[in-house]
Amino acid sequence: MWNDKKSISLSKLCVLVFTAMLIGTDLSAPWLVRWFVDFSRANLVGKEAFFLVTIYSGSVPAAVLLFCLYRLLRRIELEQVFIATNVNYLRRISWSCFVGAIICFASMLYYFPWVFVAVAAAFMGLIVRVIKNVIAQAVELKNESELTI
């Protein structure tokens, strides 16, 4: 029978899969970039170093995002949902998305399609930011209701 615990476990598993994919991408980045440059019809020869810089600099906010996501899920698992710590995690996730968007936006200078990733990341950051605002209000309401005697 499907329940909340299994749902959280599935989410955690997905985060771990994405973490493994991130590590795999970082380790195989030089080969991936070489394959992409060879495969692409656009003339990207000589731009391999730029791709590597984008991948490695983008890995930092991605790692922060995945770590915060895992910690957030762990807190939810422990039934600590409406707490200030989770608001901080959501804030970090949102900022990680924005940092990723900035990196992709800058990478647009040598490869235009990065703009699609930048827009997607920025939009994701915006959604998480709104969720963070909602949770922050919920935390305040919960504290107020707990301190109503």
Added chain:
Amino acid sequence: MPIIVNLDVIMAKRKISSGELGEKVGISQANLSILKTGKAKAIRFSTLEAICKALDCQPGDILEFKEQDLK
């Protein structure tokens, strides 16, 4: 907060302990402590009514408004 809770003063005047008051009002020691220390954000009318009944006093005896110095 500019609302001061003078519950401990009234309790001392009536010579009633926290345990006894908590039992009469039907609230826990922890909640009574929150109320006495001024950490409470709000008080229900039902709780106020029960406290006033238990201590034989008026809400104004327990709650006091003091202008807050914002400097």
